[in-house]
Amino acid sequence: MIYTASSSRVRAIVPSDQRWLEMLDAVMRRMGIPVRDCILGDDRLVVTVHGQGGLPFSLVLEPSKRGQPAFREIGPFALSYHGKQQLDQPDMKVLLLFEKIVRRLGDRIPRKLKGFAALVHDIKDDPELVLRKLFPFVTVERSAGPLGDSVEVLVRTTSRCNQACPFCSAPTHSQPAEDIVLACARQAAELLPGATFSLTGGEPTLKDSFQAEVREALAQPGLREVQVQTNALAFGTRIDPRNLEPADRLSFFVSLHATDPATYDACTGTTGMLQHARAGIDELLQAGHRVTLNTVACSLNVDHLETMAGAIPAGTGGRPVEWHLSALICPHDNPAAEGVLVRYSRLVPAVLRATEVATERGIRTSSLLSSTHAAVPPCVLPQTHEVDRRWLLDENREVELPPDRMKAEGCRGCPENKRCPGVPAAYGRRYGLDELKPLVRGSGE
Ligand SMILES: C[S@@+](CC[C@H](N)C(=O)[O-])C[C@H]1O[C@@H](n2cnc3c(N)ncnc32)[C@H](O)[C@@H]1O
Known part of the structure; x- marks a missing residue:
């Protein structure tokens, strides 16, 4: 059985054996952590919070692995943070509060963090983003x-x-x-x-x-x-x-x-x-x-x-x-x-x-x-x-080219530039970009 909730404030997908995630979410919010979303998937829990200066960052809990660097080891888990190089004081306070909550909940959080479950609070967000957050095994491709x-x-x-x-x-x-x-x-x-x-x-x-x-x-x-x-x-x-x-x-x-x-x-x-x-x-x-x-x-x-x-x-x-x-x-x-x-x-x-x-x-x-x-x-x-x-x-x-794609300098002047995927970066490194020649306006229409 899956518990799903959708209102103007939250969207949740929580299987019955993952109800601990709802409890964790409720405790975090009660203790003042500005939670945007809590996502369990691919053997880790990622809690994204509203950070200082309007910049979000993520608290990541994973089963600890030998040799893997972490901010803290908490029992069977490694805690780290992503999305900001360095945390300033209010963000650090959030991280420490999260650590405290995880320590307190102890065994109620399953050690292996298996399965998928999600609670997304900021659902004013782009619906595509909400879907990708709810289901981390999903990608969305758009075309025109x-x-x-x-x-x-x-x-x-x-x-x-x-x-x-x-x-x-x-x-x-x-x-x-x-x-x-x-x-x-x-x-x-x-x-x-x-x-x-x-x-x-x-x-x-x-x-x-x-x-x-x-x-x-x-x-x-x-x-x-x-x-x-x-x-x-x-x-x-x-x-x-x-x-x-x-x-x-x-x-x-x-x-x-x-x-x-x-x-x-x-x-x-x-x-x-x-x-x-x-x-x-x-x-x-x-x-x-x-x-x-x-x-x-x-x-x-x-x-x-x-x-x-x-x-x-x-x-x-x-x-x-x-x-x-x-x-x-x-x-x-x-x-x-x-x-x-x-x-x-x-x-x-x-x-x-x-x-x-x-x-x-x-x-x-x-x-x-x-x-x-x-x-x-x-x-x-x-x-x-x-x-x-x-x-x-x-x-x-798709105005921003993804990091695994490449274009030539001259592509900026091409009328197809905004719709063109360029070449795989590996292709550019191997063969160069000489084959890419800006089209003359109207020629591709
Ligand atoms: C990863 S496969 C998975 C589905 C299924 N097993 C199959 O073979 O079609 C999904 C699609 O991606 C295509 N594909 C896989 N690797 C690719 C690559 N490097 N470049 C372009 N398409 C690729 C496949 O041909 C298939 O149409």
């Missing part, structure tokens, strides 16, 4: 286009996977229990109406509750679409996709990085699984589901893309397959991704040739621009390239 803004809520329902793609960009989180994911679907529908809710991972089909999670998301009229990001192995081996009723609001975004067994093995870090993935894709199509195949274009498959375009399943008239080609994201916590980068001057022609072959077969492909971060800058595509604006970065929100 002629049909308006799109919001995608990516929910990492598990970090377990049955493949080991060397370039995997997924962050690792503790696994949220089924009822937390169900609560997440309800809160996403309420906080971000019209959003796409994407179950991803890891491999979301590995969770016993996978089908229940899909059904609960579909039951939320506030969610525009429910997407399952999967490698489809489960549908070729153990889950009958007919268990889920096909619907326009339900789609499967299936990774297929090659149609040749050796390249597939290299891209997925596995052996002999291509036949199961293909069987899974066939099952999804035969069940009448909407399927988009996603191929991450990298050095492992770049020379295979054109052949692949002739070999991917085309789907049926009622439900034709779409083919999405992604550029490589290089997350800072997976340095191996950098090892399979390929220069855009080689990648782009290969993708365009593959796209042509697929188009001739009646398969709709989406532009290399049509992801948020897994996209290439528009200037590395031929200017005659049809710009599909649906998934470009939103102009108003």
Whole structure:
């Protein structure tokens, strides 16, 4: 059972075995700690408070680990603070008060800090931020286009996977229990109406509750679409996709990085699984589901893309397959991704040739621009390239470039600058930024 509360002052998601968090929150507030939110997740408790000078900072409690520096050891816990280099006197008073409360509550706080629970007080905040705070395994991606803004809520329902793609960009989180994911679907529908809710991972089909999670998301009229990001192995081996009723609001975004067994093995870090993935894709199509195949274009498959375009399943008239080609994201916590980068001057022609072959077969492909971060800058595509604006970065929100992306000095003058994701920082370090040339105003329109 989950206790949820939402009023104009607080939003809470607290499973019955985590009620201690509510008690801690109440004690802190009674003792005068200006709590903004208390978040339990990924084996730690983070309490963010209003600090001096209007600057928030966080008090972090984790099971103590040998050699890990901390402000204080309190029984089984290490206490530290984040968000401010140095605490001035009033902030230090808050930290010491928190230490006192933790000492006093002692055994009532579980030693391992497992599971997820959250109380967010400042709910005047951006609803997206509130959702991400309530569910730390969620990321939100926004994009803009002629049909308006799109919001995608990516929910990492598990970090377990049955493949080991060397370039995997997924962050690792503790696994949220089924009822937390169900609560997440309800809160996403309420906080971000019209959003796409994407179950991803890891491999979301590995969770016993996978089908229940899909059904609960579909039951939320506030969610525009429910997407399952999967490698489809489960549908070729153990889950009958007919268990889920096909619907326009339900789609499967299936990774297929090659149609040749050796390249597939290299891209997925596995052996002999291509036949199961293909069987899974066939099952999804035969069940009448909407399927988009996603191929991450990298050095492992770049020379295979054109052949692949002739070999991917085309789907049926009622439900034709779409083919999405992604550029490589290089997350800072997976340095191996950098090892399979390929220069855009080689990648782009290969993708365009593959796209042509697929188009001739009646398969709709989406532009290399049509992801948020897994996209290439528009200037590395031929200017005659049809710009599909649906998934470009939103102009108003992504003004600051994230630290793992890079742009050239000249990009400032480009009319696409505010919507362009630049290149992965690892790409810039390896190949330089000479390929980036500001577009002439109007040329990308
Ligand atoms: C991390 S996977 C998890 C879902 C599922 N296990 C799968 O293989 O599709 C989510 C999506 O990210 C894509 N992906 C993984 N690593 C990537 C990278 N480095 N750059 C771009 N896309 C990536 C995958 O192809 C997949 O479409």
